Amino acid sequence: MNTANDSLRPLESRSPSGPIETRWARHKADLKLVAPTNRRKFHVLVVGTGLAGASAAATLAEQGYNVTAFTYHDSPRRAHSIAAQGGINAAKNYQNDNDSVFRLFYDTVKGGDFRARESNVHRLAEVSANIIDQAVSQGVPIAREYGGTLANRTFGGVQVSRTFYAAGQTGQQLLLGAYSSLNRMIDAGRVKMHCKKEMIDLVVVDGIARGIVTRDLTNGNIETFMANAVVLATGGYSNVFYLSTNAMHCNVTATWRAHRRGAYMSNPCYTQIHPTCIPQHGDFQSKLTLMSESLRNDGRVWVPTKAGDKRRAAEIPDADRDYYLERKYPSFGNMVPRDVASRNAKYMCDEGKGVGNTGRAVYLDFRDAIERDGEKAIRERYGNLFQMYEKITGEDPYKLPMKIYPAPHYTMGGLWVDYNLMSNVPGLFVVGEANFSDHGANRLGASALMQGLADGYFVLPYTIASFLAGHKQETVNADHPTARQTAADAKARIDKLLSVGKKGSRSVESFHRELGMLMLDKVGMSRSAEGLTHTMERVRQIRDEFWQSVRIPGEASMLNPEVEKAGRVADFLEFAELMARDAFTRNESCGGHFREEYQTPEGEALRDDENFCHVTAWEYTDVNAEPVEHREPLTFDFVKLTQRSYK
């Protein structure tokens, strides 16, 4: 074994210095290459086939590497990237509105409340334009103008039109583009695709990520796959809240299992709660549905002035209505940023002014807009959203005000990676939402698709080559003692779940629901030291109870969704404690992380740049032991640190 890896020190970001606009170019010039004829000798595993995973797997295969890809879905096309609605940002300046790479970089750093790495964000902005070119060449039908050029729309909080879109299905179209490239490489025999196989452990041999252990969801078989590098593209962890806008199967297992094998978890407390979602209707709700926040352009948000007012909306006169966003933020009104809108909705409901059956909703009222502009104009602007709302709630928003409530949506935290997108475990790369990456403490709209595809098409294929070229590896197969031990550990865990599960009495779902409600209440839109301490304690109790009384019917040797869910919820029950600890440790408010103790006199997020201008990276020790905290300092040389205000 070549021990060149000893020189790889954790939390050294390997970010280049000097002029920001040439950092990526200079870094690329320093990266090592693998000769075309040698590439097939290197085997790379890619876990997850969303935008980041599918684009990475396809591109590495095009370059000539030997790629094996995995998804727990029945097809790579089902990954949750498919559900993204609004669009994808790119600094093309097609609209001649003075957009530039620098402006996209600037907006993203500031939007992230100064908690992202400047070098990464600039690179993201640089490659953004290439993504659109690539998608068009794949035959992705991105919206166009009559003259045949690409169309753009504007998105929250920026002053240019740089968002490309395909109706309200941009994620679907971009994912099907990446999926088609992946299919081409499968067709060419250069990607071996495994569907319905879930990664349940990471194999680390002599400190280097060399493989994964998977469970075949159709028959329960445990298999080990070995390679020269492992890429995780396994998405975010919003389902720790149980109810979120994520798909039902989204989970933290792959990244959490990697964390348990040594990969640092960064900023897990950075989560984005989206304000305009359809509220929960009852105890058996399974997920929440997001509606574009553009609705706030014409809808007015209000609650009854008096707590407990049970009159129907139409019976409440204006004198008894509190248009609280307009009252508190006269200049931004209903158009305050996502985190502010979400937090205030929660405060109103906490005061007993919430509406609907559950009391966890506020009104979004189009009455005045319809009176002013006419129903036809509103229908033209929001027809599809009104229709979706009516389908789900059975209420006509042209006649009754919409009820909305914030929902967990995107997670900015994730596994720590350096500038090369490699974790502190050499050979383990992390791309897309799964890494902590480029969004800091808050992600701007239409930037998630950009980051996933930037990582997969344009960054990882360059940086992984340098790792492979620079680290001679011995051949290690699945019979290696460490690989066998890892597979045995993974199997033992499933056996343990089943043995508890045969005697238990409580459903997996009920544990997930209990955890989620706790997390949403205490680690959601608003957090306090007291609530977070309570949460860490309570999560440990729920976890103990889970391992004593969870009920899992059936066998592990066949398709059994309860076994799948149980493994994922067990990991959420460990991850949740770290998330609360991270929020507890970060004694400031920034972006989506709001600590009640740290706010401006006006009640806004108050950063502490003196003490918290850093990335937190947690090192796992043991399930019931405290993790070790590491820090990567952040410096801002090109975007000046400032305080946000929306009054």
Add this chain to the structure above:
Amino acid sequence: MSGNTIRVNLRIWRQNGPRDAGRFEDYSNVEISTDASFLELLDVLNERLVVDGKEPVVFEHDCREGICGSCGFVVNGQAHGPDRGTTICQLHMRRFQNGETLVLEPWRSAAFPVIRDLMVDRSAFDRIQRAGGYTSTNVGNAPDANSILISKEVVSEAFDAATCIGCGACVAACPNGSAALFTGAKVSQFALLPQGQPERTRRVLRMVAEMDASGFGGCSNTLECEAACPKEISTKWIQKLNREYVVAQVASENGGEVQEKASAG
């Protein structure tokens, strides 16, 4: 939101695996809020079954927003249930009456073997896509996105074809189990766009060959597929598929690629 509760009787196809014979099982008086989605009805049933020590009903699902294409089964003989343009995950219980009996079956098609209960194996769809549902351009080759102008009408047509979610309802609804709508939509998307021209002949020939090899039946124009499609994809793409196929066959017999100009249909 109405907040009403109804009770429904469920008759659900249970099958332990591809080789199991399978049978219907009855679950009577399942209480459910009319605000719940159809899949939440199954969630409620399943949680009851788990606590009672029984095995829950297996069904495929994920995004529950009608876009991932994971879900789908037959309700009272209709793929994705009674509403047009709606996946089963978007169907809500207010659509049904108190005391109604609902019969749930998996997609029935030779090309979609049952994995368990209501879950079927749709890997044949992926095989069709792999047989040419792409353009052969490596990353790094792409010219500027505006260098090739495409009219708004053409790109809108291509988009309509590209909105297929790959759920399989078209196959399940077809008396012949044909995948012509699924294949036609993808072939048409590329046939419409300039980027799809270089491989136009080869693509349609290979995708149709794979469709036939996977055990899907032939299209006899019953149009059931369009009625069942949750994205309301038009059967005009089947007509286009047929035209593309005939032209490609002729072109291939003459030994060349089709150099036809992109057109909107």
